[in-house]
Amino acid sequence: MNEHGLTPQVMMHNHIGPVIFREECVFKKEIKFGGAVKINLTMGKVTQDFSRWTMVHEVWKNLVLSAVILYF
Numbered sequence: 001m002n003e004h005g006l007t008p009q010v011m012m013h014n015h016i017g018p019v020i021f022r023e024e025c026v027f028k029k030e031i032k033f034g035g036a037v038k039i040n041l042t043m044g045k046v047t048q049d050f051s052r053w054t055m056v057h058e059v060w061k062n063l064v065l066s067a068v069i070l071y072f
Contacts, residue, residue, distance in 0.1 A: 022072040029066040037061045044070070 001007070011017050031037060037059050044054030059067040 020071050022070075024070045024072075026068045027066070028068070029061065029064055031059065031061055031066050035061060037066065 038061075040058040040060070042056045042058075044056045046053040055071040057067075057069040057071075058065060059069070
């Protein structure tokens with residue numbers, strides 16, 4: 001979101017912020033406490049006026065997709 005100009009400062013100035021209506025996590029592989037992971041964040045669905053959108057976190061460990069976290 002920062003890359004597209006929607007920084008925390010812009011949201012504070014405009015008195016707006018994200019609201020999570022639903023969160024869903026699909027676990028695919030075990031990740032042990034203290035293990036190193038890589039997380040990719042992408043935007044999923046977005047309405048034309050950007051009033052509603054979905055964020056997708058992919059959690060990778062050793063090049064294996066371990067979890068997918070969706071924020072609606």
